[in-house]
Amino acid sequence: MTSSSSSTLDRVRPLLRARQVREFTEEAVDPAALEAITEVARWSGSSRNTQPWRFIVIREPATIRRLNEAGLPQTRSLRTATAAIAIVLPADPTGTASLTYDDGRAAERMLIAASMLDLGAGIAWIREDVRAAASQILGLPDDRLVRTVMALGHPTEAARQPKSAPGQARLSRSELIFEERWPGD
Numbered sequence: 492m493t494s495s496s497s498s499t500l501d502r503v504r505p506l507l508r509a510r511q512v513r514e515f516t517e518e519a520v521d522p523a524a525l526e527a528i529t530e531v532a533r534w535s536g537s538s539r540n541t542q543p544w545r546f547i548v549i550r551e552p553a554t555i556r557r558l559n560e561a562g563l564p565q566t567r568s569l570r571t572a573t574a575a576i577a578i579v580l581p582a583d584p585t586g587t588a589s590l591t592y593d594d595g596r597a598a599e600r601m602l603i604a605a606s607m608l609d610l611g612a613g614i615a616w617i618r619e620d621v622r623a624a625a626s627q628i629l630g631l632p633d634d635r636l637v638r639t640v641m642a643l644g645h646p647t648e649a650a651r652q653p654k655s656a657p658g659q660a661r662l663s664r665s666e667l668i669f670e671e672r673w674p675g676d
């Protein structure tokens with residue numbers, strides 16, 4: 492890689508560094524950080540700028556643990572999270588693809604924001620069979636659902652360590668990125 496392309500890469504380094512964190516220390520998340528992360532969520536893009544989501548900031552440990560227990564193993568990051576943000580969406584079966592896309596856009600932005608603030612975040616996916624329990628825990632009306640809860644907190648030392656051997660965490664560029672056309676003859 493040339494030195495000019497490596498300095499370009501350095502500018503996007505915060506995105507390369509944003510990884511899932513699933514184990515957190517007991518240290519609370521600063522309220523200013525939660526405000527900044529929710530501000531990032533509020534500014535996420537969405538289909539036709541409909542802003543379909545609402546975000547529930549959860550600081551009550553008992554609520555976070557109930558969500559953890561309801562949705563294991565996907566919700567395991569909520570076992571030690573000291574805060575969480577639930578992304579609440581309209582329960583509209585006709586708009587599932589678009590709403591799920593918007594859900595992911597907000598989730599990933601929050602994950603990156605947390606990482607930039609030297610916090611950790613993890614996606615806790617609420618399976619379809621867990622949605623009723625999650626709705627009840629969060630007091631959602633019938634026309635809303637939650638598919639993603641972002642677990643937040645200060646990463647433990649172990650959680651900061653690489654999860655894979657060098658070069659193993661992602662497919663190589665040659666496997667993932669093609670020029671102009673699908674590869675082949």
Ligand SMILES: Cc1cc2nc3c(=O)[nH]c(=O)nc-3n(C[C@H](O)[C@H](O)[C@H](O)COP(=O)(O)O)c2cc1C
Pocket residue numbers: 509510511512513564565566567568613614615616617660
């Ligand atoms: C749609 C989607 C659902 C996910 N669901 C979960 C989940 O339920 N629980 C979990 O711990 N991680 C979940 N993840 C996180 C992935 O496991 C994670 O992005 C992947 O392992 C890469 O992790 P890394 O960025 O730390 O390498 C989900 C990610 C996506 C995009």
